[in-house]
Amino acid sequence: MKKALFGLLLAVAAWGVASSGPAQLPGAGAVAGIVAVHKTRVKTTGNKSFKDVVVYLEPLSADVAPPPAAHAVMDQRGLVFIPHVLAVQKGTTVDFLNSDNDRHNVYFLHDDTGQTLDIGTWGPGQTVSHTFDRTGLVITLCQLHLEMAAHIVVLEAPYFTLAEIDGESQSARYAIAGVPPGDYTLNVWHKKLLMKDGAVRVSLSAGETKNLNIALSK
C-alpha cells in the first residue's frame, strides 16, 4: 500500500516537474526517488541552510538539448541572495536583481578553477544579466556585504531538479522529468554532503520512470 502511494506521489511529482521543466520529447522518461541524509543531520532553516540538493543527470552522449531561452532569476533582497542555490543549464542567462535600497555587487568565484569575475555593482531596482557558459559550481558573492553568498550550479544538460531536505525527516523527494531515452550518470550537488556510494549510472528507455533513492553522507 505504501509503495503504491509512493508510486503515485512520484508520478505526480514527475508530472509537476515535467510541466515546468525542459521541453518534452516524445518518449521522454523520468528519474525520481528520495534523497535521504545518512548518519548525519543538516540544518534546514535560515538564509544559508543546507536544505538544497541539486539532483542531476549527466548524459553519457554528447547530444544535449539547447539551453532555455527563458532567463533564470536571482534576487538580492534584505541583504540575502534569493534563492540560495540555483541550478541552471550551461548557456542559461540569469538576471540578477537588486530589490534592496542599497547598492549590491555580484562577484563570481568558480569553485573548480578559482577564477573570479566581477559583473558589477548596481542600485535599487536595477538588473544585470549574465550568461553562464561553463559548467561547474559558481560561488556568488557581494563584495559590499561580506555575509551574502549563493551557489549557482551550472550543468551540461537540462535534466536536473532542486530538492529541499525536510528538517524533521532529513529527506526530500525528487523527480527529474522530460529525460530522453539514453545513458546517464545520476549525481547530486550539496554544499556539504556527497552521494554515499558515488554517482550512479542510469539507462533510461523510452517513457520509463526509474525509481532511484539517494543517500547523502559526509
Add this chain to the structure above:
Amino acid sequence: MKIFARLAGSAALFTVLWLLSVPEGSTMPHFSRKYRTSCVTCHEAFPKRNAVGEAFRMRGFRFVDDDTYRKQEPVELGDPAYRRLWPHAISPTTLPDRIPMSFVGRFLAEIDLGGDREESFTFLFPEELEMVVGDAMGEKISFYGDVIYISKDFAGGEVIESWINAKAWLQFQNVIGPENVFNLKVGTVGTNGMGLYTARDANTFTTHFYQYSTWGMPAVNPALSGLTVFDGNDFTLQPLAGIEVNGVGQRWLYAGGLVSGDVINPVNEIPEDSFYMVGVSEKAPSDLFLQLAYKIGGLPLDGSAAKAESPLSADPEFWRDDHCMVSLFGYLGSADIVIHDSAGLTSQSEDDFWRLGLGFQAKYKDLTLGAAVMLGNNDNPYGRLSPQSVDTTAWMAEAYYFVYPWLIPYVRYESLDLDLPSGVAGLNPNQDRDRIIVGARAAIRPNIMANLEASFYNEDEEIEQGVYDTLFVLLHIAF
C-alpha cells in the same frame, strides 16, 4: 628647580590630554545580529562607518525599508490599526525582540619611544570595556546608552587610574516636516554632532582622538600660584548633556543644540567621581552648538536610493564612496571661573568663549584625505589672574589608504597653538605642540581590529609631561 616645578605643575592637566579619549560607543554588533549582516555593511573598519552606516545612524538606527533587512522580528506593543481605528489610543510602537546590547573591549600596550616616560612599557588590560545599548523603537523613537569602564596609566606612570562613565540619549525621529529633516534628541547629545563632521572622534582609525577636540584650556596649578582653588573653563569638544535637533537630506546634514560645556568631569582630567555621566554640568544648558556638512558626489547621506555607477565598470568595495565633503562647526558658550586664594578671598567671573571650525574630506577609491582647522577665543579664562583673552588655533591634516580590505595605514599631522598669557603664576605660557601620528589599523576579523601606531611630538621644550613619543599597540574587539 622652581622653574621646573612650575612648569611641571602648570602642565599637569595636559598630562593626560592625548591619553584620554572621549569614549564613544559607536560600534554596535547587536545590529549585526539583528540584520544578520557583517560589520562591514556599516563600517569601513569599526568604529569608522561607511556611507551605509552613517545613513543608518542618522535615520535613527534604521535602514530604508528596514522591515526587509531585519531578520529579528520586533515585539509589537500595539498594532498600527488601533491608532487608525481609535485616534486617541496609545501610539503603537515596537520593542527589540532581544536586548539590543553590544560589548566592546580595548586592550592597549604603550611602549616609550623617547625614554621620557616613567615606565617604558605599560599594558592596560583592559583600557576600556564598553557595554552599549541602542536601537529603534518603532518608526519614531530611537535610543542609545553606554557604560564604559576606563583604565589609564597617565603617561606611563606606575599608578593606573580607573573609573566608569556613561552616556544616554533618546531621539524622536521625524518630529515635523519631511522625513529625517527634523529629529529631536535629548540626553547626552553631540555624540556625533560635537566637532567637525568630517573629523569626528567616533569615526577615526587612530588609537586616540583628534587633538583639536580633546584639548582643554590649561588650568593654573594652585600649589604654585598661592591659590587654594582654581576652577577654570573645563570645556572640551566632548558629548554634552542637553537638547539637540538634527536632520539629514541627500547632500546635507545639520545638528545643533543647547548644552552646557562647563562640565563637572571634563574628559581631559582624572574625574572626581568613580562613576559619572559624560557631559553633565551644574549649570543649565545655555551654550549653543551647530554642525553643518555638505557632501558633493558619492552616496546620499540619508541612505535614499541612488543609482550606482555604471554597473559593468564599477569597482566596488564596502569602504569606497568617491566624494568631497565640507563641514562647519561652531560653539558659543560661557563658563564660570572660580578662584580661591590662600588669604580666603574668592572671586568669580565669566569666561565667554567660542569655537569655529572648518573641515574638508575627499575620498577617491582607496584613499581618503582630510583637513580641518578650529579657531577659538576665550575672553577671560583666567579671571582676575589675567585680563588677557586667549586665542587658539588647532589644525590637522590626515590621510589613510586601504592597501587591502583589512590593512589601512594612516598618517595625521596635528598642531595646537595656544596664545596663553605670560606672568600668571602656576601657568606655563608655552604649551603649543605639534603631533604626527603614523600607524596602521588591521582588521583581523570584521569585529576584531589591531592598531600599531607611533605618536611623535614637537612641543615647546618646557612641556615636561603628557606629550611623550609613544608606540601604541591596540587590540579592539566588539561582539
